[in-house]
Amino acid sequence: MAFRKASFSKNGHVCPWWLAYTFDNPIRKLFHQPQKMLGPYIREGMTVMDVGCGMGFFSIGMAKMAGDNGKVIAVDRQQKMLDIMLKRAKRAGIAERISAHHCEPDKIGILEKVGFILTFWMVHEVGNQKDFFSQLGSILASGGKILMAEPKMHVCAEDFQKTIAIARATGLRLSGQPAVRFSHSALFEINE
Numbered sequence: 001m002a003f004r005k006a007s008f009s010k011n012g013h014v015c016p017w018w019l020a021y022t023f024d025n026p027i028r029k030l031f032h033q034p035q036k037m038l039g040p041y042i043r044e045g046m047t048v049m050d051v052g053c054g055m056g057f058f059s060i061g062m063a064k065m066a067g068d069n070g071k072v073i074a075v076d077r078q079q080k081m082l083d084i085m086l087k088r089a090k091r092a093g094i095a096e097r098i099s100a101h102h103c104e105p106d107k108i109g110i111l112e113k114v115g116f117i118l119t120f121w122m123v124h125e126v127g128n129q130k131d132f133f134s135q136l137g138s139i140l141a142s143g144g145k146i147l148m149a150e151p152k153m154h155v156c157a158e159d160f161q162k163t164i165a166i167a168r169a170t171g172l173r174l175s176g177q178p179a180v181r182f183s184h185s186a187l188f189e190i191n192e
């Protein structure tokens, strides 16, 4: 069953930081394994981005994959999420590989190009998805990929198809739909 939002504000809505503990907790690694899920897209030395990083479950996994010469740009509109993410990254000993970026609700604000972008369980919180995907397309380096996963619990199949159509209308090409537990997924590349 999908629980649909009753209304959208211009800037979307956000998952409060305390609610993130309901899914980002020690048992999460039983069903979401960053290495297995993102291994095909991230190599050592790459610069990658985790948008809507929350408390950093995937940012930390991505930093381990990117290695000492790589970088993860972890972006969130909530400073509290970034603070918790950085605390966890320090504990994991990889904080120097992560650059935390506090964005505006409607502007990612990253100017450098990245080779891979993850949007995990966050696009349904974005107010203007068309503008959001246009921004992702301009940040993605040539040949790079975007993996979007949306929670089946909150996003019905019909709404997910609408989101895919919006992304495609901004010039992204749907190139796959890898299996992600409890999620709809879509892999995009730039139409070149």
Ligand SMILES: C[S@@+](CC[C@H](N)C(=O)[O-])C[C@H]1O[C@@H](n2cnc3c(N)ncnc32)[C@H](O)[C@@H]1O
Pocket (backbone or CB within 6 Å): 012, 013, 014, 015, 020, 024, 051, 052, 053, 054, 055, 056, 057, 058, 075, 076, 077, 078, 081, 103, 104, 105, 106, 119, 120, 121, 122, 125, 126, 127
């Ligand atoms: C449900 S949480 C998922 C967090 C993380 N991706 C994970 O899987 O653990 C959604 C996150 O997206 C962030 N978010 C929502 N809209 C955003 C936007 N427009 N720009 C950046 N972050 C956003 C929220 O602040 C929240 O931290």
